[in-house]
Amino acid sequence: MPTAQDPAAALQHSLLSRLKLRQLSLLQAVDRHRSLVRVAAEMQLSQPAITKALHEVEDIFGSQLFDRTSRGLVPTPAGEAALHCARRWLAELEATTRVLTSLEAGRSGRLRLGLTQQVPQQLMAAALTHLLDRTPRISVMAREGTTDELVAGLLAREIDCAIGRSYDGEASGLVQQAIYEQEPCLVVGAKNVKRLSRGPLDWARLAQLDWILPPPNTPMRRTYNAIFVGAGVQPPMPILETTSLRSIEMVLRHEPNAVTIFARDVMVEMERSSQWAALPYRLNWSLPPVSFFTLKEVEAHPTVQSLRRVVVETALRMKQAAAQ
Template identity: 30%
Template sequence: MDVASGAARGHLLRDELLRRGLRLPQLRLLVALQDTGQVSGAAAQMSMTQPAASRLLSELERMVDARLYDRHARGVTLTPAGETLAARAREILYRLDQVQTEIAALTSGVHGLVRIGSVTGPAVDLILPLIRDLRIAYPEIELSVHVDTSDKLGEALLSRDLDFYIGRVMEGVDRRAIRLEPIGPEPVSLIVRNGHPLTRREDITLADCLHYDWIMQEEGGLLRRTARDYLLSHGYEQPKRILSTSSTLLTLAIISETNAIAPIATAASNFYASPSAFGGGIHRLKVAQDMVVDPYSLVLLRDHEASPAMLRVLDLLRQKIRRRYGGDGTLPATGDLIAPAT
């Protein structure tokens, strides 16, 4: 076989699915099926009837010569083959979405959508000032900011629903798929409402705090584990009464209306304690001031092709990290993270 015929055969192999009739609506439908877990839900996302969706999926199964999903009482579950194809389909659709952004950036300057994720502390400490500066430096760049726990942010990054996030990489994530730029540890503070009985006392202790209800993340949450381990390492048991919630808004609302105590990121506690936020109704207790969560990082996908807009945002963000935490990623003293507004 000569080189030319070998290259031609390789080209045919690469185009095999396209030659069999693969169409983009089939890839979109499979991704929608993975997201919804129901043929009817996927059909609704695609604005087609359920019979039409079933027909497209059947054609796709014949095309790849593999069963792509199994039906059950509550909907459908993708098979390993279906999961593999859906992952590749999501990548293809994402890259096609990026084409228009890249073309627009070449013809009319830098603009586009950049999707950022962050845990609570850096969201206040880094992302909030980033948003302010970005509106001045690059007003045409649109930001989407998702604040959540590191496990949820990791899932969103791997499914390419985020461009990058600031947080931690949880157990079970394939480290070969990601890139880390370490930033530093995240201090934690205990907050109460202004006027809480503990705000009228000097030299309070952790033992004093345990007489009150605590508002914490759900079991298994990193912030909850940090508070639990801190109490145990200092010889204290867990609070007897705990309300579990992952909602920062609900936590602040309960704190404002009751005598409960909550551990939250110090950067967030400083912001919420300022007169401009919640009327200055939140108070940070001067106890357990050395409590910190494990270090967090800037987390990116290793194979992600950054758009011009994403590169601009990352450059601004890295500048802020260097200015705020120093070139080695070391955090400043706890009280220096964010000065209360005046």
């Protein structure tokens, strides 16, 4: 009598025995272009050859990976799963080539660090100095972004660890440790402080100003919206949505009613060289804490462990100094 075969085991055997890296690269190209004509042009092959290659990949995965629509090739649910696999494997391959290249150049390895722009300068300096002063030296890649972008980079294996705001979304395998609390403050152009600070703190009045806020669906934007709602005020429609410090500084300098929220310690660090200043109000809430992020699979790596230790120790010293 024939024995029943586990479908998952059969699919895994098919992937292990038949799937090749160039086929994963093909999936990414199809997803990028959504057109077999453009994929063929990029890969310098005929369209029939690309069509045949895609059919072979779909046969290996045992599912149709793309729907053919008037808008081009659109990933099916199975296609999205296959693309997730392709992105992860190819990202790991790219990371490995970078590590090997750094080793060949005499370095002891490579670490990819993500940072948000409102990480205090002292914390950022401690992290980068620790990494760059190691002996033997390692190669460092630093990347800035919002917390959501950095978490996405971690999950895609594009970075190894990050320092950002606490993350409240679902992310399997993500490890985060809150390390530093920051006080928020309202920031305006320095020449506008006296005029905009008249009277007591009034969120209804503040909501009428020209706000600079982080992009939608970021942890900080959700926090700020919740503050307005908690004060019984409709969150304002911002004139600018950005995390770019240069853009924020330019708008604060030129727009007389522009206002934003910053971590007070970061604002003080930048106040000397910028034309902005804090309004004299104390806000009775805290920003999401600065946190250290990595993945379970790499948190035991010696370089990641030593970096986290330095960052945590620096944050502790900053807390102690602030309390004095």
